[in-house]
Amino acid sequence: MIFIVQRKVMPLKDLLDPQGKAVMGGLQNLGLQNISDVRIGKHIDLQVEADSKEAALATADDAAKKLLANPVMEVYEITVS
Amino acid sequence: MIFIVQRKVMPLKDLLDPQGKAVMGGLQNLGLQNISDVRIGKHIDLQVEADSKEAALATADDAAKKLLANPVMEVYEITVS
Numbered sequence: 418m419i420f421i422v423q424r425k426v427m428p429l430k431d432l433l434d435p436q437g438k439a440v441m442g443g444l445q446n447l448g449l450q451n452i453s454d455v456r457i458g459k460h461i462d463l464q465v466e467a468d469s470k471e472a473a474l475a476t477a478d479d480a481a482k483k484l485l486a487n488p489v490m491e492v493y494e495i496t497v498s
Numbered sequence: 499m500i501f502i503v504q505r506k507v508m509p510l511k512d513l514l515d516p517q518g519k520a521v522m523g524g525l526q527n528l529g530l531q532n533i534s535d536v537r538i539g540k541h542i543d544l545q546v547e548a549d550s551k552e553a554a555l556a557t558a559d560d561a562a563k564k565l566l567a568n569p570v571m572e573v574y575e576i577t578v579s
Contacts, residue, residue: 426541427541427543437542440542440565440566444561444564447565449560451546451557452544452546452547452557452561453500453546453547454544454545455542455543455544456542456543457540457541458542458543459541460506460507460538460539460541461536461537461538461539462508462535462536462537462539463536464534464535464536465532465533465534466532466533466534476532476533479530480528480533483525483528484525484528485521
């Protein structure tokens, strides 16, 4: 079976997010004054062939640890659909 | 009230996603052969001050159209929490 695993990788809350700050500045220049914070991360969709949802999740978690997220600077969430 | 608006911006399905292809190659080199496709997009969290959920959603949609997504190449989804 093929599962779509969605992964959201965001910079840690305590760290400065320069990309988000730049976008917030841009939005405020465009007149959207009521946006008080912007944080930008990555969204990764993996198409995984696995026997079960659990196996797909394990593969995705493995991928995350090996390549897709840097635990020193980022947090990640995984959802399977 | 302050709402957190989450926005997911992904490249259109019909377009090639070179970043995703590169990551897929990397994962396969690491021995994860059962991943058949990877697509990478952006995840943007906006902190919006608004009177209601609908107003927050409207602001986020406005921001998306003005700055955050390129409709020629990307699709986006918005959720408010």
